[in-house]
Amino acid sequence: MERGSHLAGAKGFFRVVSTERARELLAAVRPVRETEVVEVKQAARRVLAGPVRARSDVPHFDRAVMDGYAVRAADTFGASESQPGYLRIQGTIEMGEHARTPLASRAAMRISTGGMLPPGADAVVMLEYTEELPDGSVEIRRGVAPGENVQRVGEDVKRGTVLFERGWRLRPFDLGGLTGTGVVSVRVFRRPRVALIATGDEIVPPEQQPRPGQVRNINEYALVPMLAEAGADVTDYGVVRDDPDALRSALAKALETHDAVMLSGGSSVGAKDMALSIIMSFPKSSVAFHGISIAPGKPTILAHAQGKPVFGIPGHPMSALVVGMLFAVPLVRILGGEAPERAFAPRARISATLAEPVASAPGREDYIRVRLEERDGTRYALPSPGKSASVFNLIHADGLVKIPANAEGLEAGTTVEVLLL
Known part of the structure; x- marks a missing residue:
């Protein structure tokens, strides 16, 4: 559709696409290019601008994964409930201790989950299969194989392993994985700057008593946190009256300083709905679709003005909330550098x-x-x-x-x- 086409009032206004095609067109939106380095503790929900590699092995020492006794596995072979084996207790390995003393033959050392195995030990007998005796020995009622109940150096993650690829949105528990390998800062994409403009003379503030024909503002209060949660730095332009000059002025201002603009309302074919006409009056304007084969939410726009995406969300609150969840949120995530296949994946x-x-x-x-x-x-x-x-x-x-x-x-x-x- 060419810039400046006469659209207002035309029944052929709609360029309706399937939901699959709508997702394809949204996935083609160019993400933000700028990046920044942030500390890991500030990186939750940020999108990685490049792969992140482990800076150390995890674990970086052989450690017990059960409470019990560190042993030489060969010293326990054949031990059972009916024919237990006996080992001398050599001592205790405290949590956080660097175990330097080698484990002697036919000996055992007390150890807790996470404790470092002493040199010479290659297995851990679980506590429930043992009993300490007054003579300073421990009864072993079950033999263990080499490596049993032990996590070896690098068994979880090897140094240099790619932990997360470019385009990955970091979850809170991902941060622990990063710090566990020595990563303390990451390069992420800048948060996309998104402007939200609501339109409609019928919309009044929530504290105001609406007259017949008016409605309280619902969409703005639901969409701002929805977009922010998706990773956007949102500027709320409030409600713009149904006036072409006012809407064009607000849109022009928003396009100057934002990566994308969301319009709430003004996207259905009505006498007062002028959004697409105004969008198309800007340079470098085009329309990808004006309508999705979906209910609720058919009158949805994806267009570009001054080369930036403008997404028109239906004015009806039910449609706005559904379209917001299914399409506006993924668009923000794509703008933020997230891989489209993940951006469109449902939260749960x-x-x-x-x-x-x-x-x-x-x-x-x-x-x-x-x-x-x-x-x-x-x-x-x-x-x-x-x-x-x-x-x-x-x-x-x-x-x-x-x-x-x-x-x-x-x-x-x-x-x-x-x-x-």
Whole structure:
């Protein structure tokens, strides 16, 4: 579609694509290029700009993985409940101690999980298979093989091993893995700067009593934290009135200093919806799609203005929240340098049995809200009651179930995948 095309009021406005095609087009958005080095303790949810390698072996010494006695395995061969073996207790290895004294033949040393094996020891007999005797010896009621209950140097991670590849979003427990190998800082992509502009004369602040025909601001308060959680540095432009000059001014200002702009509202074909016309008035403008075969959320835009992505989110709160979760969040993650296949992966999903039949219009991908319930050891997904336009229908749901575009619904008893909210 060429810049400056006359779009307002045209019924051919929509360039509807499938959800698969929408994801392909979003995946093609160029990520932020700038990088920065941050300390590991500040790196949670940041996206790596390059591979990270282990700086040391883990563990860097042979260590016990069970409480018990460090032994020479050969000294325990043949030991059993009926014919135990006996070893002299040579001493105790304290946690954090550098065990330097070699273990003598026919001897054992007390050791705790994580303790360093002394030179000469090659196995650990678990505490429950032993009993200390008054004469300073320990009874061994089960023999062990070399390496049993022991973690060798580098068995977990070898020095130089690639721990995480470029494009990996670091999770909190990943940070422990990094520091455990001696990594104290990492190079990450800069957080994408995203502007959120809400539009609509009908939207009023939450503290204001709306008049008939007006609604309180829902989308802005839900989308800002949603985008921030995905990794964006969000600038909230508030609500812009339904005026072409006001919207164009806000969009121009946002495009100057941000990597992408999200428009909430103004993306359906209505008399007052002018978003796409204004986007196309900017230089280097194009439209990838204006409509996704999905319900709720069909009137969704992906366009570019001044070479930067502009994503139009439907104004209806239910559609906005679903599109935000399924498409806006992955877009932010892609902008932040995350691999598209991971960016589109649901945060969490579980299987359940559909408790009731649900209908769907073929030709579009439907997402129904469900509640989860356990009955006799089986997890059921119960379609949420109430009209699909209800915001609290989504808020009170546990997750979403997708009905494929080629289906006319799902039968009760169908095993479904629930995308947890």
